């Protein structure tokens with residue numbers, strides 16, 4: 634298996650009495666698509682919030698490419714290559730599609746126009762560059778979020794429920810897109826659509842009540858009785 638790019642140990646975040654993330658270990662391998670699944674409230678969004686630095690952790694360690702990033706603020710983690718797809722609410726509806734992505738591209742040196750168009754082309758939105766972002770169809774707005782994440786040239790791209798609300802044809806396009814991101818980048822995918830998970834992921838981590846219930850290949854996860862009882866069977 635490829636080298637570990639991100640290694641998280643004993644990550645913990647409680648909200649009052651709720652153990653949202655409770656001693657989670659997670660290893661992401663270079664160039665893999667790794668899915669994070671689990672029932673509603675299992676702690677998935679909180680966990681990726683801890684990885685990206687958007688949510689402060691109470692205990693634990695995160696090592697990215699050999700560097701301890703546990704105490705770095707979110708912007709410093711972005712600078713080190715962790716991109717967390719923006720929610721649609723952070724798309725600037727009145728700006729053009731081009732300008733939305735250009736805002737992310739400008740963090741890097743290089744040709745702003747070429748970099749922006751390249752990111753848009755990867756998600757198939759280059760022909761809509763001049764359109765106002767707020768007027769895009771829903772599925773295209775989700776793709777725009779991904780282009781904004783890609784524009785940061787991440788080593789690790791975290792996608793939080795990217796297929797939610799997408800039509801079947803858009804999901805097919807999305808799967809092709811994500812396959813094209815690896816192995817240059819590593820993808821951590823929170824996803825409720827099991828067909829997408831089983832189709833895309835090389836490894837899956839199952840969370841339940843803030844703890845890791847199981848981790849393994851799609852075949853191992855499908856065959857795991859505890860996972861079936863807690864989640865897949867439901």
Ligand SMILES: Nc1ncnc2c1ncn2[C@@H]1O[C@H](COP(=O)(O)OP(=O)(O)OP(=O)(O)O)[C@@H](O)[C@H]1O
Nearest residue numbers: 648651652653671672673674675676677678679680
């Ligand atoms: N800011 C917060 N304050 C209080 N409780 C929170 C907060 N954020 C999350 N929680 C609680 O922590 C638990 C885990 O929530 P989280 O959103 O991480 O789960 P999830 O697996 O992403 O769920 P879903 O699949 O529904 O998005 C839930 O019980 C949730 O209510």
